Amino acid sequence: MEPSPPTHPQDGARRHYRRPAERPFTREERDRVTLLFGSLSVAHDRLLTAAVRGLGYHAEAIPTPERGDLQTGRELCNNGQCNPVYFVAGALINHLERRRAERNLARDEVTDRYVFVTPGSCGPCRFGMYEAQYRQALAKAGYPGFRVIAFDKKGGGDGHPDEGYGDGLSVDLGLYIAVLDALFMADVLNAVFYRARPYATDSSAAERTFEACLSECERALGQGRPHPRVTATARLLAAVTPLSSAEDAARLLTRLRDSTCTAALSRCRRIIEAGFEVDYLRPRPLVKVTGEFWAQTTEGDGNFRMFEFLEGEGAEIQVEPVAGWVDYMRHGLHGQLDEARAAETAAHVRTGRALLRATTTRLRHWLIEQIGRLLHREYDRMRAALGNCAAPLADQRTLERLGRPYYHPRITGGEGHLEVAKTLYYHRNRLAHMTLSLKPFGCMPSTQSDGAQAAVQADYPDIRFLPIETSGEGEINAYSRAQMALGEARESARNEFQDALTARGTDLDTLRAYIAERPQLRSPLYPIPHTGGAICRAARFVHHLADRMASHPDSPRHAATEHQPGEPRHAQPR
Template sequence: MKRIEHYRRLQEPPFNSSEREHVTIILGGLTWKHERLIKAVLNRSGYLAEYLPQADREAHEIGKEYCASGLCNPAYFVAGNLIKRLRQLEAEGLSREEIVKNYVYFTAGTTGPCRYGMYEDEIRSALHAAGFSGFRIILFLQEHGVKASSGHSGMQFSVDFGLSALHAVVLGDLLNDLQRKLGAYEVVPGDADRMIVALVDELVEYFRTTPHFDLAEQAPRWLRGWLQRHRSHASFRVLNTLCKIHVHLNGSALLTELRKCRQILSTMEVDRLRLRPLVKIIGEFWAQLTEGDGNFRMFEFLQREGAEVAVEPISCWLLYLLFLAKQRLDLQLRLAGQEHPWSKPMEAFRIRAKIVWKRGLFSATEYIYKRHYKRLASALGDITTPLSPQKKLAALAAPHYSTFLRGGEGHLEVGKNIYYTASRKCHMVLALKPFGCLPSTQSDAVQASLVERNPEMIFASIETAGDGEIHAYSRVQMALADAKESARQEFETVLRSSQLTIEQIREFLAEQPELRSASYRVSRRDGVISTSANFLLDVREKMQSERTARDTFSVRQRSSSGLRIPTISSQENDHV
């Protein structure tokens, strides 16, 4: 009888702290904005790091060659992109043994029913098949949040590293959103990309050069010696940690840097009178985030087709994980009423107190994260898209898609489509997902029902693969035509209500450079979607304000010069 060999995880040597000086951490899977900022954080913490370029079709083919069949599309792109880089290192003269010894791969992972949870082992298997057996992968489990541990002693998450990484993720989200917003209205082609590169350069330099807070160094001079002598004491470590958290979350240094970025941003000219339908991107985590061939370079295509793209931030996914954690604890608290009755009061109280305490920690984390996101967005000028409200997304999705279903984006895709359409926050919703993604396929079935019952909903779902981009572009163009018509009608309605012409508005804008600046904040009004329509209303209000101020000044000038201003008597007024 043939002996059955069960699967065994491929063993790899640990990444030890003694290797930090010569081992390079490879980053991949996020946007270049996020990865450059995270690389700077790693460098500041004493690690060597580099990030992979955007995965292309060549990487996809390499991934298909070495990965198992039937995987989600991102697995092929991610694994192939890593193998492609390792082959480049080999071509540069490094042996495979040196590559395995001097490089590690750092990526996010997950658990649960989604095949995303298997990426780690699939990448290991692909690396083994490609001849890089033993190559180390450091995994940051998303479910563990800020307490995540890589499982390797060489990769340690300190308070400074964790909160600096938080800054990097939030800033990456803001700059990623800003790049797409500005790209739709740039006057000089390529200005938006160049501006974002300049802002990332500025922030990278900030992360590299700004020293971390240390209580013993920042305390009054007369106290420093005593604190230095008691640095190893537990009370000092606790107090120092609390001070570090306070400085990271409430300090002014990063805000000052962002205000400097806003000044740089103000030098870019944009034309917000261009008619652009607003397209909201949703879908599977990787497919909606990548900017390369993994989603057919869809953001660039939409921009060329005359749309403004609203991308989805990583922060929304992190807040979704916190929502799931709180939801699970709420369920445990309800079950505790049956499993731990008050007939045993001490045990019942202990169980409930533990659940309530954990839920409180998650709620506090959520509050801190959202506050910090808003704080950094405000320092940048409050010109980016606000985060989606998780409770509202769940409430909207619940009648159609259970919020307890796990895997992929869960209920988010359905909730976002309803939220952004019903709240009139976009003209069109575009869902990007890998070919064969089961959770997204479930969502699409619900979306079809929603579109049938809500004809005003403009929704398109695109499955991404290594080929088929022409078909995908064609489907997007059909939906985009309806979105453009909706945006045109909205703009014309607003223009008629303003009682102005485009020529009058442009003549006014020619004398108002701050309104043509990329740093100008366009006010958002309920029911008005497009940037151009909201901007037109802003301009109308400013024109009316200037006209009123000019009339008031004229009256005062005439009064001060001694001229009598004629008045109309009550009888004359009645006659009129």
């Protein structure tokens, strides 16, 4: 029996599914609507909010998701969703409930006054369903019609007026520049404090200093930028590049000369140097954190507060910068263009149209390379403003080359080949004692990466790699596994430290006496060269002090000028 034909409306026309139309966020609403962001690290959330405010919007960061937010999210979202969607949905709804109680608002007033802005994607994993889950949870919580603006992680966003969301949020080059500035500044601040905090002689002073630096950067980003002046150079740049207008070209040129971010970070450098001191003669194991993007970035219960736990166990952690993920997304465009060019080459087409397409592809390759150079330039400028303590961004071609034998770089989703590649990168360059990969329970891309890691560890048996899945519960088991792996890393750090003392024929008392007379050696921003073949920062410090004492034992010259001339790029202190 043949299946019965589907029923259709009376007019006989086929009606395909369309996403329900959402009430637009209009330009006229900007003065009374607040944009909500959140769920990354504290520094990223606060600086991103300040940058958006600097563009003239009302903006607010939702608090770091906690265990109670997970329970709220589970009650209101579908079963079997990814851990981050439960945490973020719950944190958003609980934040709205608090605002409603504080300001005595009705639910429809909250719906009218707030808009949630979040990353989005079409997949290939459950990330593609986040946007729908947020709307469902909000509706169940009593906020039907609450507006959610989702930006595709590969560029663009549903906030563009062409998508029917109104023109309240201008998705233009100015917005992208402001967002990148905030993310990069947060990256370098986090890197500096995760580097220095385990060695701080006064942990409360270190926390106060971090808060002072965040406030300084918030003020700088919140001031806004002057409207760029369109010049002949800007018009020429717009004519020869894909920039949409001469105004965008002028905005880009103005940003390349702008010193707002670097000046703020330079002030932070002075705040840090005066804020607290460190003792770099404490041997600490270095732990590189990788994994799924959200789990490796958030600082709350979403990853079992693993950063706080590791520091409490005496480890120095190296967090992954969001800038690296941005650069990875840019680099992925090369692969798409390579595939298109390979298809044309295989067809052996030599028509005029084919040659034009080939020329266009080469031009796009060149433009993508220039964008990458600009990203690295700006990130390096911000690193330099904080004494080059944050590590430079890893070269994406190098990471692709390392990961390709185990994980094809064209397999997209999540971090793609990066989890495998970064494990190899930090092991082969001796930049970490162990790699800890954090991911939500059942994360498909991370599960694929963990499978590939088996082959990596077979080829490199001395790699210390620990994958941990976070599900909202089970932190005791996760802590136990982390402690076991950390025990081996801690022993390696201690051995490196003792070996350095023995090799250089010195002892702790001699080194501490030398440091006591030179305050610059107690600065959190003191550059420690990657010498002696050691991973442990304390062991490297011993080698550096021995070299310094041998070359100029009585000189009080500031060591910040003593950069080692042959230091490789990947070995910059983190």
